[in-house]
Amino acid sequence: MTLSDPVSKTGIETVLSVEGLRLDLLGSPGQPGLVDDVSFEVRAGETVALIGESGCGKSITALAILGLLPAVVAVSAGTVLIAGEKTTGAKARRLAALRGSSVGTVFQDPMSSLNPTMTIGAQIAESRQLHLKESRKVATEKAIELLELVGIPNPRSRAAAYPFELSGGMQQRALIAAAVACEPQLLIADEPTTALDVTVQAEILELLKSIQERNGMGVLLVTHDLGVVAGVADRVVVMYAGETVEQAQTEDLFASPAHPYTRALLSSVPQTGKRLKPLPIVPGRVPPAGAFPQGCRFQDRCSYMVPSLCLDGTIPVAQVHPHHESRCLRIDEVVRSERTP
Ligand SMILES: Nc1ncnc2c1ncn2[C@@H]1O[C@H](COP(=O)(O)OP(=O)(O)OP(=O)(O)O)[C@@H](O)[C@H]1O
Ligand SMILES: [Mg+2]
Secondary structure (H helix, E strand, C coil): CCCCCCECCCCCEEEEEEEEEEEEECCCCCCCCCEEEEEEEEECCCEEEEECCCCCCHHHHHHHHHCCCCCCEEEEEEEEEECCEECCCCCHHHHHHHECCCEEEECCCHHHHCCCCCCHHHHHHHHHHHHHCCCHHHHHHHHHHHHHHCCCCCHHHHCCCCHHHCCHHHHHHHHHHHHCCCCCCEEEEECCCCCCCHHHHHHHHHHHHHHHHHHCCEEEEECCEHHHHHHHCCEEEEEECCEEEEEEEHHHHHHCCCCHHHHHHHHCCCCCCCCCCECCCCCCCCCCCCCCCCCCCCHHHCCCCCHHHHCCCCCCCEEEECCEEECCCCHHHHHHHHHCC
């Protein structure tokens, strides 16, 4: 083991480590970052849900991790380690090699990720040939096995189909097969089931879970759906206006949210059973990037806001307990009020 080997104190391997990430929109000097002070980890075998309202910076964070930022956005601070390898500042070629080998990706729209001019089988086989140096014959057989694994009927004949010949649900399964083809240590899935109907959604999530149990990959799951979070996530990272504002084990987060934003998100959700709904509407709006206020970014929507505390400087992350943190100066009041009916 080297010094940089990211094995956590619990002995679990850290497959993704994001530390103090800041992303800036080029040409907007002096403005707060689009994303700032974002830190979290994903360990092997673990599913971490990344949640927050639209525009909070979930996708742009995922793109930064993958080295796929749009040209107008740059990493200006922080570090990303994938399976212990520093990827911030890495060469584009190295990042491209990691995508598809150590990291698999599943995005919302399978047709934008699948190559329309290649058969499904050839696409999956090609990535194994490229990253695992398998022969075409071996890779093609593996591709058929993978299509079977993701529940595509008649995988041998389906391998010869083009993406447009498959239904939306089957395309998403094929995309998952492609994403896990090289047995990545990390899978980043950005709203992988949003475009699918509820039954297919559940099947796809079940599928991801079963692949994870087989290969122990860590999963970063960007989602709007609190039912999905409760059903599949081990831990939750909450983002608000470009910052991580709370993170905790899923059960702790639902039972005892320690940031007013998380409380607001969860407040209209029934706490019993798993009949949770997509993110509810919190009164007010997320401030647009470039208009983030000084002090706490949630200040104008927060019922715990105290002008003497919350309107200046930057708000640090504080520990609620060792595995639960919140970016709030009034954690004690938030947690205490949570306990009083
Ligand atoms: N290509 C881009 N160029 C410039 N700014 C961008 C780009 N993509 C995203 N942004 C900005 O980054 C911020 C975060 O957007 P992002 O897409 O990460 O939000 P999100 O949390 O994924 O939202 P949603 O839930 O709607 O997917 C927004 O202010 C957005 O305007
Ligand atoms: Mg998004």
